[in-house]
Amino acid sequence: xxxxxxxxxxxxxxxxxxxxxxxxxxxxxxxxxxxxxxxxxxxxxxxxxxxxxxxxxxxxxxxxxxxxxxxxxxxxxxxxxxxxxxxxxxxxxxxxxxxxxxxxxxxxxxxxxxxxxxxxxxxxxxxxxxxxxxxxxxxxxxxxxxxxxxxxxxxxxxxxxxxxxxxxxxxxxxxxxxxxxxxxxxxxxxxxxxxxxxxxxxxxxxxxxxxxxxxxxxxxxxxxxxxxxxxxxxxxxxxxxxxxxxxxxxxxxxxxxxxxxxxxxxxxxxxxxxxxxxxxxxxxxxxxxxxxxxxxxxxxxxxxxxxxxxxxxxxxxxxxxxxxxxxxxxxxxxxxxxxxxxxxxxxxxxxxxxxxxxxxxxxxxxxxxxxxxxxxxxxxxxxxxxxxxxxxxxxxxxxxxxxxxxxxxxxxxxxxxxxxxxxxxxxxxxxxxxxxxxxxxxxxxxxxxxxxxxxxxxxxxxxxx
Numbered sequence: 001x002x003x004x005x006x007x008x009x010x011x012x013x014x015x016x017x018x019x020x021x022x023x024x025x026x027x028x029x030x031x032x033x034x035x036x037x038x039x040x041x042x043x044x045x046x047x048x049x050x051x052x053x054x055x056x057x058x059x060x061x062x063x064x065x066x067x068x069x070x071x072x073x074x075x076x077x078x079x080x081x082x083x084x085x086x087x088x089x090x091x092x093x094x095x096x097x098x099x100x101x102x103x104x105x106x107x108x109x110x111x112x113x114x115x116x117x118x119x120x121x122x123x124x125x126x127x128x129x130x131x132x133x134x135x136x137x138x139x140x141x142x143x144x145x146x147x148x149x150x151x152x153x154x155x156x157x158x159x160x161x162x163x164x165x166x167x168x169x170x171x172x173x174x175x176x177x178x179x180x181x182x183x184x185x186x187x188x189x190x191x192x193x194x195x196x197x198x199x200x201x202x203x204x205x206x207x208x209x210x211x212x213x214x215x216x217x218x219x220x221x222x223x224x225x226x227x228x229x230x231x232x233x234x235x236x237x238x239x240x241x242x243x244x245x246x247x248x249x250x251x252x253x254x255x256x257x258x259x260x261x262x263x264x265x266x267x268x269x270x271x272x273x274x275x276x277x278x279x280x281x282x283x284x285x286x287x288x289x290x291x292x293x294x295x296x297x298x299x300x301x302x303x304x305x306x307x308x309x310x311x312x313x314x315x316x317x318x319x320x321x322x323x324x325x326x327x328x329x330x331x332x333x334x335x336x337x338x339x340x341x342x343x344x345x346x347x348x349x350x351x352x353x354x355x356x357x358x359x360x361x362x363x364x365x366x367x368x369x370x371x372x373x374x375x376x377x378x379x380x381x382x383x384x385x386x387x388x389x390x391x392x393x394x395x396x397x398x399x400x401x402x403x404x405x406x407x408x409x410x411x412x413x414x415x416x417x418x419x420x421x422x423x424x425x426x427x428x429x430x431x432x433x434x435x436x437x438x439x440x441x442x443x444x445x446x447x448x449x450x451x452x453x454x455x456x457x458x459x460x461x462x463x464x465x
Contacts, residue, residue, distance in 0.1 A: 066139045067139075069135075070139045070141055073133045073140075073141045075231075076092075076133065077195075078090060078091065078124075078129070078131055078132050079129065079195030087241050089195075090155040090195065091120070091239060094108055094110070095114065097112055098246060102246075103247070104175065104247065104248075105171075105242065105243070105245060105251075106241075106242050106245050106246040107172065107176070107238055107239055107240045107241075108237075108239040108241070109236075109237070109238050109239075110134070110234070110238075111137075111236070116134070117136065118134035119134070119135060119136070119137050119235060120151075120234050121135050121140065121144055121234075122231065122233075123222070124222040125229040130192070130196065130197055135233060141233075143231065144231035145224055145232050146234075147187065147220065147232055147234050147235060148187065149186075149187030150185065150186050150235075151186060151188050151190055152186040152188075152189045152240075153189075153237050154169050154173070154239075154240055155193075155239070155241040156168075156191075157194055159198070160191055160202060160205060162202075163202070163204055163205065163350040164350060164383075164386075166204075167205070167208075167356070170205065170208060170212065171247070171252065172243065172244055172247055173213075173238075174212045174255045174259050175251050178254070178255065180464075182214070182464035184238070185213055186213060186215075187218065188219070188234075189209075189217060189219050190219075190220040190232075190234070197222055200219045201217070208331070211263045211265070211267075212258070212262045212263070249389060252389050253389060254463070256356060256390040258462055258463060258464075260356055260357055263335045263356075264335060265462060266332070267331075267332035268336075269335060269339045283443070283447040284318060284440075284443045285443070286313070286319040286342050286436060286439055287320055287340050287341055288313050288319060288321045288343045289323075289337060289340075289344050290309060290321065290323040290324070290346070291324055291337075291346040292323065292346070293325070294325060294327055295418075296349075296419075296420075297348060297368070297421060298347065298420050299347065299367075299421050300422050300423070301422075302323075304423055304425065305423050306323055309345060309428065312433050313432075316437070317440075319436060319440070322337070326354070335354075341362060342362050342439050342443060343435060343439050344362065344363065346365075347367045348366055352364070353383075355383065355392060356386075360391035360392060361391065362392050362439075363435055363439050364387050364393070364395060365431070366383060366384070366397045366398075367397065367399075367421050368399045368421065369403065369419040370399070370400045370403035371403070371416025398428075402422055403419055
C-alpha cells in the first residue's frame with residue numbers, strides 16, 4: 001500500500017503554466033478544458049472542485065490505487081519535435097544508460113533506475129504518430145497488452161530492407177546479445193523508422209537476425225486483432241536508437257566475427273574448412289568470386305570481365321574462379337559462397353554486404369559507374385569502411401570514366417547512379433595480378449604457420465562472451 005501511494009506521489013507531473021504550443025487563452029493550464037457550456041451565459045472558468053480537478057478521497061483499496069496509477073500514465077510522441085538531434089528525440093525522456101567509454105553502442109535498458117522501474121509502453125496505430133509512456137507493470141495503461149520476455153527496440157533513419165543499412169541496425173544488438181553470454185534472446189522485435197512502426201525486415205536481414213539470435217524473428221505489429229490497436233507494454237526492452245554510435249572498433253569486429261560464425265553454423269559451413277572442389281580445396285588455394293548484379297550497376301559485358309580475371313587467376317597456382325548472381329541465391333547459398341571466397345570482385349551495391357561472411361584478411365575489389373566518384377560523397381565508401389572494420393583488405397575501387405551524356409539533368413549522380421559499368425581490360429589485368437599475388441602470399445603464410453584444425457559445427461564454436 002505504501003509503495004503504491006509513493007508511486008502516486010512521484011507520478012504527479014508539473015507542466016509549464018504557459019503552454020507555448022497553444023493560442024492565447026488556451027495556453028494557461030492547457031491540460032484541462034473549460035468546465036462551462038460554451039453556449040451558456042456563465043463566464044467560462046475552471047472549476048477547482050469539478051470532477052476533473054477534485055482529488056478522490058484516499059481509500060485502502062489497492063485496486064483503486066492501481067487504477068489511479070494507471071490513469072496517470074502520460075503518453076508522449078515517440079518522435080519529440082522539440083529535440084532536433086537525431087537519436088535524442090526517440091524516447092527523449094530518457095538518456096542512454098551506456099557509459100561513453102564502455103565500448104558498447106549507446107542504448108537504453110527499460111525498466112531501469114532511470115525509468116524508476118517502469119516499463120516501456122508504445123501505442124502505434126496505423127497512420128498516426130506513435131506515442132510512448134513509462135508505466136509500472138502492475139498499473140499498465142487502460143487496455144494495454146503486456147509482451148513478456150525481452151524486446152529488442154530499434155529506431156533507424158533508414159528502412160529495414162537495404163542490406164547495408166539493416167546490418168548497421170543489427171550489429172549493436174548482436175554485440176549486446178553476445179556479451180550477455182547469448183542468454184539475452186529477444187521474444188519480439190519492435191522496429192521503427194523515424195518514429196514510425198515498421199512491420200518487418202527484408203528476407204536476408206531476417207535470416208541473419210535469426211541465425212545470430214538462435215530463434216525465429218517475431219516483429220511487433222501493435223495490433224491485437226486485424227482492426228484493433230492499443231498500447232503494447234514490454235516486460236523488458238533494450239533500445240538502440242543511434243545504430244552503431246559508441247561501438248568501439250574492437251567490439252564492432254567482435255560483432256562481425258560473431259555474426260559470421262552464427263550464420264555459418266546455421267548454414268552448415270565448417271569454419272576454416274575450404275568448401276570448393278579441385279584446387280580450391282587446398283588450404284593455400286586462392287578462391288576468387290565474381291559476384292555480378294543484374295540491371296543497375298551491372299557490368300555491360302560480363303563475359304569479357306570474367307575472362308580477364310580468369311586469365312590472371314590461371315597464372316596463380318591453386319587459383320579458382322567462381323561466378324554468381326545473388327538474385328538466384330538463397331541466404332545460405334550466399335553464406336557458403338562467401339565463406340569460400342578469398343577475393344571478392346563485384347560492383348558497388350547491397351550485395352557487397354555479403355563480405356561479412358568472408359574470412360578475415362580476405363580481399364574486396366569494387367567497381368562504380370561514371371558519376372559516383374564526382375557526386376556520391378562519403379556514402380560510396382561504406383564497404384571500404386566495413387571491410388576495414390571486419391579485418392579485411394579493401395583493395396581499392398575502379399570508377400568507369402566513360403558514359404553517355406545526361407540531357408536535362410543538372411545532377412550527374414541522379415543520371416548515372418543506376419547506369420551499367422564498362423571495363424578497362426588492361427587495367428583490370430594489372431590490378432588483378434597485384435591483388436591475387438598478395439592474397440596468395442597471405443594464404444600460403446597462414447597455411448604454413450597455422451595448420452587447419454577442423455572446428456565443430458554448431459553455435460557452440462561461436463564466442464558468446
